[in-house]
Amino acid sequence: xNPPTSTPAQTQNRKADHIRICLEEDVQCRQVSTGLERYRxxxxxxxxxxxxxxxxxxxFLGKHLNAPLLISSxxxxxxxxxxxxxxxxEVAQQYKLAMGVGSQRVALEKPQVADTFAIxxxxxxxxxxxxxxxxxxxxxxxxxECLRIIDILEADALILHINPLQEFIQPRGDTNFRGLxxxxxxxxxxxxxxxxxxxxxxxxxxxxxxxxxxxxxxxIDVAGAGGTSWALxxxxxxxxxxxxxxxxxFADWGIPTAECITSIRAQFSEIPLIxxxxxxxGLDVAKAIALGADIAGLAMPFLQAADVSxxxxxxxxxxxxxxxxxxxxxxxxxxxxxLQHSNSLQSIQ
Numbered sequence: 001x002n003p004p005t006s007t008p009a010q011t012q013n014r015k016a017d018h019i020r021i022c023l024e025e026d027v028q029c030r031q032v033s034t035g036l037e038r039y040r041x042x043x044x045x046x047x048x049x050x051x052x053x054x055x056x057x058x059x060f061l062g063k064h065l066n067a068p069l070l071i072s073s074x075x076x077x078x079x080x081x082x083x084x085x086x087x088x089x090e091v092a093q094q095y096k097l098a099m100g101v102g103s104q105r106v107a108l109e110k111p112q113v114a115d116t117f118a119i120x121x122x123x124x125x126x127x128x129x130x131x132x133x134x135x136x137x138x139x140x141x142x143x144x145e146c147l148r149i150i151d152i153l154e155a156d157a158l159i160l161h162i163n164p165l166q167e168f169i170q171p172r173g174d175t176n177f178r179g180l181x182x183x184x185x186x187x188x189x190x191x192x193x194x195x196x197x198x199x200x201x202x203x204x205x206x207x208x209x210x211x212x213x214x215x216x217x218x219x220i221d222v223a224g225a226g227g228t229s230w231a232l233x234x235x236x237x238x239x240x241x242x243x244x245x246x247x248x249x250f251a252d253w254g255i256p257t258a259e260c261i262t263s264i265r266a267q268f269s270e271i272p273l274i275x276x277x278x279x280x281x282g283l284d285v286a287k288a289i290a291l292g293a294d295i296a297g298l299a300m301p302f303l304q305a306a307d308v309s310x311x312x313x314x315x316x317x318x319x320x321x322x323x324x325x326x327x328x329x330x331x332x333x334x335x336x337x338x339l340q341h342s343n344s345l346q347s348i349q
Contacts, residue, residue: 005139005172017237019075019084022300023307027232029201030251034226034278035258036287040348044332054328055335056321060295061157061194061219061272063127066096067321068289068336072221072276072297073131073159073198077106082116084306089119091306091313092126095321098295100129100159104149105136120154129196130155134162135174137183143190150193157193159221160184163200165253166230169246171239181215188216199223201230201277203255206263209271219272221297222261225254227278228300258291265292282323289336290345 021027058068071088075081085101092099099119107114120128130153132146150158167173188195197204197212198221204212209220235247257277265273275288276297285296298320305316328334331344 005174018233019078019080019303019307021233021236022228022303025233025236027229027236029226029229029254029278032225032252032254032256034224034284035256036226036279036284038258038347038349039287039291039345041286041290041327041331041344042346043330044344047329047332049329049332049334051325051329053334054325056324056328058295058336060098060127063098063156064096065098065127065295067324068285068293068295069095069097069317069320070274070276070295070297071097071099071302072299073100073102073129073161074299074303075102076104076117077102077110077113078116082113084303085116085119086122087306087310087313088302089122089126090310091317093123094314095317096125097317098127098129099123100297101131101153103131103133103161104152105132105141107149107152108141108145114152117149117152127157128153128155129157129159131159131161133167133174134160134180134184134197135164135167135177137180137187138176138178139174142183143187146187146191150191155193157196157219158191159196159198160187160217161198161200161223162204163202163230165202165250166200166234169231169234169238169243169250171234171237171243181211184212184217185215188218194218196221196274198274199254199277201225201228202253203257203260203277204264205255205260206267209264209268213268213271219274220264221274221276222257222264222293223297224257224260224275224277225252226257227276227280257288261288261291261293282320282325283327285320286324286327286339287345290339290342292340
């Protein structure tokens with residue numbers, strides 16, 4: 001295996017930089033969009049249901065969720081991140097949402113920060129996802145290390161995030177992606193929990209989904225383009241003019257979220273599918289579900305709210321639930337299943 005390219009202190013500082021940059025700088029995609037704006041729901045003026053008939057609950061990977069929402073992987077490893085993760089976990093528990101944490105590599109390198117990820121005590125009933133970069137399987141991480149981060153979180157599944165563009169631009173990025181399919185297959189075979197493949201904002205194509213599923217991946221998080229650009233985030237952290245230039249050149253690189261959802265679902269009708277990448281409100285969530293996703297992940301809106309207060313997080317969650325419910329009511333659908341099979345969502349291209 002390759003030696004680590006950064007020290008534990010550098011990894012921890014990077015985590016702090018990522019939170020600060022996402023909250024303080026404009027690092028959203030400039031030209032590419034999620035593609036969700038190209039779809040519109042057909043309004044039903046007489047829905048023939050009571051608002052209280054509507055049920056937006058669902059099941060994902062064997063666990064019940066009160067809403068099809070995932071608090072997407074964001075952070076951990078610093079004091080500020082620990083506060084954010086606790087608030088996110090508490091709101092996930094209150095509303096029975098799914099939640100993922102940020103990359104736990106820092107907890108492997110610096111065990112004293114593992115408690116910033118240890119959120120099961122705040123979310124005893126929640127679907128929780130551990131998280132590690134897939135490329136770390138080439139940098140001294142294997143089955144034992146993955147078991148360790150699963151144990152820290154008492155996780156129900158492991159997310160392997162896949163981020164070649166970010167690693168290429170990032171100072172001291174880990175760029176040896178050779179041989180990962182075989183290592184992912186070994187991991188999927190040996191871990192006691194499902195393994196989820198997730199991009200970080202550049203999308204997963206149907207072709208790549210097929211290869212990932214063939215080696216044992218049990219769910220896909222498309223994490224398409226149209227939201228936060230991690231190329232831009234890394235350009236803000238650049239240590240050289242080249243890194244800064246690369247970040248700006250590739251700011252809009254990737255496959256739009258809507259395209260990822262439709263192309264993967266067209267080939268794989270049963271794979272558990274998470275839509276993420278640029279989703280900002282409940283209408284986006286409802287469109288993603290109607291296109292074929294099972295649940296939808298949001299990061300930036302939850303991060304912004306969590307950085308403010310617990311009450312801001314509660315308010316955001318109530319709004320998201322109300323927005324999703326409004327879509328079902330105004331399309332005449334009582335459940336998410338009905339929404340997916342109603343042809344209520346139409347392309348406006």
